[in-house]
Amino acid sequence: MEAIKKQLHSQSYKLTPQREATVRVLLEHEEDHLSAEDVYLLVKDKAPEIGLATVYRTLELLSELKVVDKINFGDGVSRYDLRKEGAEHFHHHLVCVECGSVTEIEEDLLGDVEKIIESRWNFHVKDHRLTFHGICDKCQNENNK
Amino acid sequence: MEAIKKQLHSQSYKLTPQREATVRVLLEHEEDHLSAEDVYLLVKDKAPEIGLATVYRTLELLSELKVVDKINFGDGVSRYDLRKEGAEHFHHHLVCVECGSVTEIEEDLLGDVEKIIESRWNFHVKDHRLTFHGICDKCQNENNK
DNA sequence: CTAAATGCAAAACGTTTGCATATAG
DNA sequence: CTATATGCAAACGTTTTGCATTTAG
Numbered sequence: 339m340e341a342i343k344k345q346l347h348s349q350s351y352k353l354t355p356q357r358e359a360t361v362r363v364l365l366e367h368e369e370d371h372l373s374a375e376d377v378y379l380l381v382k383d384k385a386p387e388i389g390l391a392t393v394y395r396t397l398e399l400l401s402e403l404k405v406v407d408k409i410n411f412g413d414g415v416s417r418y419d420l421r422k423e424g425a426e427h428f429h430h431h432l433v434c435v436e437c438g439s440v441t442e443i444e445e446d447l448l449g450d451v452e453k454i455i456e457s458r459w460n461f462h463v464k465d466h467r468l469t470f471h472g473i474c475d476k477c478q479n480e481n482n483k
Numbered sequence: 484m485e486a487i488k489k490q491l492h493s494q495s496y497k498l499t500p501q502r503e504a505t506v507r508v509l510l511e512h513e514e515d516h517l518s519a520e521d522v523y524l525l526v527k528d529k530a531p532e533i534g535l536a537t538v539y540r541t542l543e544l545l546s547e548l549k550v551v552d553k554i555n556f557g558d559g560v561s562r563y564d565l566r567k568e569g570a571e572h573f574h575h576h577l578v579c580v581e582c583g584s585v586t587e588i589e590e591d592l593l594g595d596v597e598k599i600i601e602s603r604w605n606f607h608v609k610d611h612r613l614t615f616h617g618i619c620d621k622c623q624n625e626n627n628k
Numbered sequence: 629c630t631a632a633a634t635g636c637a638a639a640a641c642g643t644t645t646g647c648a649t650a651t652a653g
Numbered sequence: 654c655t656a657t658a659t660g661c662a663a664a665c666g667t668t669t670t671g672c673a674t675t676t677a678g
Contacts, residue, residue, distance in 0.1 A: 395634085
């Protein structure tokens with residue numbers, strides 16, 4: 339939180355109550371993958387006068403600052419995911435095609451793959467997006483009942 | 484093309500001129516990552532009376548039949564990518580953050596990673612999406628000029 | 629005090645849908 | 654002949670924008 343405040347100030351962005359409330363909501367829901375609408379509704383509890391447009395603008399700002407990652411699981415909605423402090427790379431996701439649950443994987447499993455990309459394609463990797471679609475542990479068990 | 488026709492018939496879908504024209508456009512632009520609008524404009528050259536809605540409906544149908552993959556690079560648009568014949572998995576992409584070029588990687592580099600996912604998370608992988616963001620060969624060279 | 633940020637409503641955007649008409653099988 | 658597919662326009666949900674007003678620094 340403090341780190342984020344400093345980051346805003348250092349680039350001469352203002353720390354408004356709306357922005358603070360939005361960041362707080364994101365921190366309180368680190369595990370989730372909130373849409374802009376979700377964030378809006380949650381922030382409204384803390385700061386009822388906030389407008390949806392401000393939430394969009396704040397989320398875009400945080401996205402530029404690499405505080406959050408904007409992701410898209412293929413339903414028509416963008417979701418926003420807080421980056422773990424100091425995380426070099428975006429984490430991976432497991433999306434269950436049955437129940438829709440999303441599991442996060444913090445570990446970076448792509449080290450070797452990135453080396454191949456760098457050397458064989460001479461592509462300088464800055465970041466990645468990796469999502470697996472399949473059936474989660476829970477749904478596998480339920481199917482076998 | 485023939486394979487796709489058979490696949491349509493086998494599930495008692497009709498092979499209309501519009502669908503044929505759409506598939507032809509996709510075949511002619513295998514390398515590209517066309518949006519629905521792109522496809523619409525290209526199909527219109529061949530079959531001017533076609534409607535945008537039909538293109539959407541056809542692309543969705545082809546998506547269900549696993550003839551194309553629907554992808555999203557984070558701009559607000561869905562793109563449609565022809566699956567290579569017999570391809571088990573979706574291919575990977577290298578997106579250049581400077582020039583926007585998209586390179587396809589046919590090889591499946593995720594074999595080992597998927598094994599880890601299956602065993603450690605007990606998640607049964609059906610498909611994956613992997614995109615690297617970075618700087619392509621060409622742009623690296625131009626930056627060093 | 630002033631540039632930056634906000635709230636609101638309207639507009640824009642990609643996509644989907646209802647319905648009357650046309651057509652592949 | 655009939656179920657399926659089409660074209661059109663209207664509807665949809667998400668995101669962006671213009672503008673007058675407020676506010677953090």
